[in-house]
Amino acid sequence: MKFKNKKILLIIGGGIAAYKALDLIRLLKKHNNEVKSILTKSGREFVTPLSITTLTKNKTFEDVFDKDTDAEIDHISLSRWADIIIVLPTTANFMTKLSLGKAEDLATTVILASNKDILLVPAMNVRMWIHKATQKNVKTLLDYGYLFLGPEKGEMACGEYGEGKMSSPKKIFSYLENYFNKRNLIKKRRIKALVTAGPTREYLDPVRYISNESSGKQGYEIAQALSRLGIKTTLITGPSNLIFKKEIKTKNIVTANEMFEEVKKSLPVEIAVCAAAVSDFKPLKISKNKLRKEDLATNSIRLGKNIDIVEYLGKNNRYRPKLVVGFAAETENLNKNAVAKLREKNCDLIIANDVSKKDSGFNSDYNRVSIFDGSGKIQVIKKNKKSFIANKIAEIILKKLLVNDRSFN
Numbered sequence: 001m002k003f004k005n006k007k008i009l010l011i012i013g014g015g016i017a018a019y020k021a022l023d024l025i026r027l028l029k030k031h032n033n034e035v036k037s038i039l040t041k042s043g044r045e046f047v048t049p050l051s052i053t054t055l056t057k058n059k060t061f062e063d064v065f066d067k068d069t070d071a072e073i074d075h076i077s078l079s080r081w082a083d084i085i086i087v088l089p090t091t092a093n094f095m096t097k098l099s100l101g102k103a104e105d106l107a108t109t110v111i112l113a114s115n116k117d118i119l120l121v122p123a124m125n126v127r128m129w130i131h132k133a134t135q136k137n138v139k140t141l142l143d144y145g146y147l148f149l150g151p152e153k154g155e156m157a158c159g160e161y162g163e164g165k166m167s168s169p170k171k172i173f174s175y176l177e178n179y180f181n182k183r184n185l186i187k188k189r190r191i192k193a194l195v196t197a198g199p200t201r202e203y204l205d206p207v208r209y210i211s212n213e214s215s216g217k218q219g220y221e222i223a224q225a226l227s228r229l230g231i232k233t234t235l236i237t238g239p240s241n242l243i244f245k246k247e248i249k250t251k252n253i254v255t256a257n258e259m260f261e262e263v264k265k266s267l268p269v270e271i272a273v274c275a276a277a278v279s280d281f282k283p284l285k286i287s288k289n290k291l292r293k294e295d296l297a298t299n300s301i302r303l304g305k306n307i308d309i310v311e312y313l314g315k316n317n318r319y320r321p322k323l324v325v326g327f328a329a330e331t332e333n334l335n336k337n338a339v340a341k342l343r344e345k346n347c348d349l350i351i352a353n354d355v356s357k358k359d360s361g362f363n364s365d366y367n368r369v370s371i372f373d374g375s376g377k378i379q380v381i382k383k384n385k386k387s388f389i390a391n392k393i394a395e396i397i398l399k400k401l402l403v404n405d406r407s408f409n
Ligand SMILES: Cc1cc2nc3c(=O)[nH]c(=O)nc-3n(C[C@H](O)[C@H](O)[C@H](O)COP(=O)(O)O)c2cc1C
Pocket: 013, 014, 015, 016, 017, 040, 041, 042, 043, 089, 090, 091, 092, 093, 094, 123, 124, 125, 128
C-alpha cells in the first residue's frame, strides 16, 4: 500500500548522486507526503536550494545559526517534526562525522539530536566504500541503530564499476513503503512485548549470593530493537551496569522469583523474549545475618529449584504469548541442546549462543548465535555486535508474528 501524509526530512550530502534527491522529492510529493530538506555545504555544490525549494515547496535549511527562523531551534524542531530522516547521498565523509558523533553543522546536529529513525543511503566510489575506515564506520553506525539502504553494484559516475552506486529513488520509495506499512500494522495491532535480561541473584545471606556472568546486554539490545519497530516493550532486568534508555519501560528485579512476578504482571503480551540468565537454583534458606566463616565451612548450602520462566510462558494456557522466544547458552552440543530446549519448553524460537568462546557471549559486546524454530535451524549469525544481532532477531520475530498478514512482507 502506498504511504501518504508522512513527513520526510531529507538531508542532501555532497556527492554526485545528490541530483537524485530531486527525483525522490517529486516521487514523495506525488503521493502527498510533506518534505523538508537540509542541504550540506558540499551538497550545495551539486544541487541548488532553489531547485529543492521549488519541489518541496518548503524552505531549504542550511545553517545551524539561521537568523530567519523565529523562536524555533531548527536542529530540534526539524527532527521532532519528521517521521523519518533520510540522508541522500550519504558520503564517506558524512559517515565519518556520524561515527564520531559530530555536531558541526545543521545536518549533523539534527541527526545527533534526533529521536527518529535515520536512513542512510550511501553513494561513493567503490574504493571509498570498501576502504577499511568506511567499513568500520558502517559497523559503528549499525551499532548506533542507523538504517542502511544500499549501496548497490553498478557503474558509477566516475566510470568505475563496483559496489558504491546509490539505490534509485524508486527503490528508496519502496523501502519507505515497507517501513511505514510495517509500523502501521504494528500500531494497528497494538503489539506488546516483554523482554527479560541480565542475571538474577539468589542470596544466601545479606551480602552473599549465587549469580552468573550475564551482563543483560543482549536482552537490552533486543528490547531496544523491538521498541524501535514501534512495539510497546517492557524490559524486566536483573542487576546490570547498563544505562537503560528512558523510552523503554524497565522493571528492575533481583531474584528469579521477582522476575517471575514481574513477568506475570506484564501479561498478556504477543511476544516474550527470555534473554535473562535466570538462576536455576536458589538457597533454600536465606540467613538474616551474615553467615560466619565457620558456618560456611561446616555446612553445605542446600538448594531448591527456581520456577522456569520460559517454560511457564511456553505452556501457559490462559495467556500464552503468540511467540515465546528462549535463549540457550551452551558450552557444548549447542544445536542438539537448543532444539531439545525448544521442544521441552514449548518455545517458538530458540536463540542458541555458544558461551564457550572468550570473545563473545556473556559479558561481551559481541555474540554469535544460531536461531531455531520448530522446523529446524533458520539462521546462523556469525560473530557480530549484540546490537546488530538484536536487530536481526527483532526482524525474524516480527516476520514470524505477522506471517499471515497480507499487508506485511
Ligand atoms: C565531483 C565530485 C563528486 C563527489 N562524489 C562523491 C560521492 O559520490 N561520494 C562521496 O562519498 N564523496 C564524493 N565526493 C567528495 C565529497 O564531496 C566530500 O567528501 C565532501 O566533503 C562531502 O560532504 P558531506 O559530508 O557534506 O556529504 C565528491 C567530490 C566531488 C568534487
